[in-house]
Each structure stands twice: as C-alpha cells, then as structure tokens.
Amino acid sequence: MSTTELTHLTANRIGGSFVADVSGVDLSRDMNDAWEAIHTAYLEHKILTFHGQSLTAKQFHDFGEKFGSIEPHTVVMYHHEEFPGITVLSNRVEMGRPKGIRDAGSHWHSDYSYKAVPANVTILFALEVPEQGGDTRFIDLSAAYHALPEETKQRLEGLTALHHYRCTKDREHPEGRWRLLSETEREATPEVVHPVVRIHPETGEKSIFVFPGITSGIQHIIGMEAAESDALLNGLYKHCTDKRFEFTYKWRAGDLVLWDNRCTMHHASTDVLPADHYRTLYRINTKGTKPV
Ligand SMILES: O=C(O)CCC(=O)C(=O)O
Numbered sequence: 001m002s003t004t005e006l007t008h009l010t011a012n013r014i015g016g017s018f019v020a021d022v023s024g025v026d027l028s029r030d031m032n033d034a035w036e037a038i039h040t041a042y043l044e045h046k047i048l049t050f051h052g053q054s055l056t057a058k059q060f061h062d063f064g065e066k067f068g069s070i071e072p073h074t075v076v077m078y079h080h081e082e083f084p085g086i087t088v089l090s091n092r093v094e095m096g097r098p099k100g101i102r103d104a105g106s107h108w109h110s111d112y113s114y115k116a117v118p119a120n121v122t123i124l125f126a127l128e129v130p131e132q133g134g135d136t137r138f139i140d141l142s143a144a145y146h147a148l149p150e151e152t153k154q155r156l157e158g159l160t161a162l163h164h165y166r167c168t169k170d171r172e173h174p175e176g177r178w179r180l181l182s183e184t185e186r187e188a189t190p191e192v193v194h195p196v197v198r199i200h201p202e203t204g205e206k207s208i209f210v211f212p213g214i215t216s217g218i219q220h221i222i223g224m225e226a227a228e229s230d231a232l233l234n235g236l237y238k239h240c241t242d243k244r245f246e247f248t249y250k251w252r253a254g255d256l257v258l259w260d261n262r263c264t265m266h267h268a269s270t271d272v273l274p275a276d277h278y279r280t281l282y283r284i285n286t287k288g289t290k291p292v
C-alpha cells in the first residue's frame with residue numbers, strides 16, 4: 001500500500017499493484033492546478049478513481065485534452081452531439097434510438113489495440129449507474145509480465161502479433177462489429193502488428209500487450225504455426241487473468257475513472273445488465289504512441 005501526498009490531492013493505492021483513489025480535487029475547478037500531480041499519479045498507479053465530480057461535457061472534454069490528442073470513437077453514431085471526441089455509453093433508448101453504446105467491451109481488451117497507434121488514456125465519467133451491476137474490471141499487465149517465469153519472458157522477446165478489428169465479434173452482432181462500419185471507417189482500421197510485450201513510452205516498464213477479449217481482434221503471433229500461436233497466447237491469457245492481477249471497480253454516479261491502456265486491460269460487465277438498470281457514462285480516449 002502506498003499513499004502519495006501531492007500538492008493538491010491525495011492518491012491512495014487501493015488495488016494491490018495498481019489503482020489509486022484520488023481525493024481533494026474538484027476537476028471542474030482545479031484541473032489546471034492539479035494537472036501535474038494527476039499526471040504523476042497516473043503514471044505511478046496506472047488507474048485513478050475520483051468521486052463526487054460534477055462536470056459539463058465541455059469540462060470533461062477539456063480534462064481529456066490534457067492527456068493529449070482526443071480520438072473520436074470508431075463508430076461515429078455514438079459520438080456526443082456537441083463534442084464528437086466524447087462517446088456516450090448507455091443502455092437507454094430514447095425515441096427508439098440507442099442513446100449510446102450499450103456494451104463497449106464485456107471481455108478483456110485494451111482500447112484500440114487494433115489500431116496502428118492504440119490509446120493512451122481512457123476516461124469514463126458516470127452520469128448515472130445502476131444500484132447493482134455494470135462494474136468495470138481491470139488487470140495490471142505490467143505486474144503480470146513481471147510475474148512470468150524468466151524462460152517465458154525470453155521466449156516472448158521480439159515476438160509480434162497481428163491485430164484486426166475484423167476479428168471482433170459481439171453478442172448482438174455475431175458477424176462482428178466490422179459489419180457496422182462504413183467503408184471509410186473500415187479503411188481507417190487496417191491490419192496492424194504490435195509487439196507481444198511493449199515498453200511503456202513514459203515509464204520504460206514492460207507489459208504484456210495481447211488480450212483475450214474478442215474485440216482485441218488478435219489473430220495470431222507472426223511467423224508461428226496456428227497451434228503453437230494459440231497455445232502460447234492461451235497460456236499468456238490464463239496467466240494474465242489470474243485474480244492476483246485484478247481489481248474490480250463498483251461505480252457511483254459522479255465517479256470519474258481513468259486508466260492507462262498501455263499497461264492495463266479492462267472488462268466491462270454491461271452484457272449482463274438488466275435493461276431497466278440504467279447506466280450512462282461519457283467516455284474519452286486519447287491517442288497514444290506506436291507500441292515498441
Ligand atoms: O463500460 C465499461 O465499464 C467499460 C467500457 C469500455 O471498455 C470502454 O469504455 O473502453
């Protein structure tokens with residue numbers, strides 16, 4: 001357990017190897033003054049949780065921009081009408097139209113790993129949450145890497161994997177979300193190759209960068225027979241998803257949670273949320289750097 005005392009805020013470790021609960025900051029007022037402390041805590045704890053925040057869409061957008069260039073979601077129909085950089089996640093249907101993405105990823109993934117330049121941070125701000133359900137689960141992939149046997153670390157050295165959005169499927173769209181994309185959206189999401197272990201561009205720490213979830217769109221390890229690739233990937237997935245690397249977050253309205261996609265993966269649980277248990281969040285993510 002570590003507690004970091006910073007100029008404006010306190011970040012208390014709540015999740016073993018990662019995740020800190022931040023107090024003493026009102027993001028609608030203090031985000032500029034507190035920015036350096038927030039960024040330092042972000043790199044140290046990988047995931048930060050804030051409570052009791054009251055932010056307009058503009059303030060939320062301004063906060064997102066501090067992390068870098070905001071990247072609008074691949075599926076355009078769920079963009080916020082005033083700020084396309086904000087995506088709405090919601091199971092509400094208004095005037096016969098979904099208010100947002102009902103299930104943005106109930107499987108282990110890291111955002112935009114199927115892009116040449118995947119996400120840096122993802123920030124969610126909860127406008128309404130159900131009393132039960134809709135938790136978000138997280139895994140510390142850096143801790144998972146460090147816990148691998150030396151022999152496996154060496155075996156992973158230099159390996160790369162192919163990622164593609166076309167390999168994505170979900171329950172509602174058995175043929176995959178690929179089907180929902182326009183020609184322009186498809187052109188913007190070609191096949192990409194990333195290292196299986198990446199080095200964090202800001203901390204230099206190594207993390208596993210392959211994900212069990214179907215939307216991670218991983219097909220195989222480059223240059224390996226399918227059976228060997230499957231065995232290696234499945235072994236890694238089993239290791240990563242061990243409970244000792246996991247933290248589950250239970251949402252309250254007014255919570256803002258942000259995570260580093262470069263060294264963690266996450267899992268929504270909105271696939272099993274009853275239809276009348278409303279959950280609506282704003283979401284932003286920023287563009288990271290090409291994994292090395
Ligand atoms: O709704 C959630 O709990 C997380 C959804 C998700 O995977 C995302 O926003 O990237």
Ligand SMILES: [Fe+2]
Nearest residue numbers: 104105110111
């Ligand atoms: Fe996600």
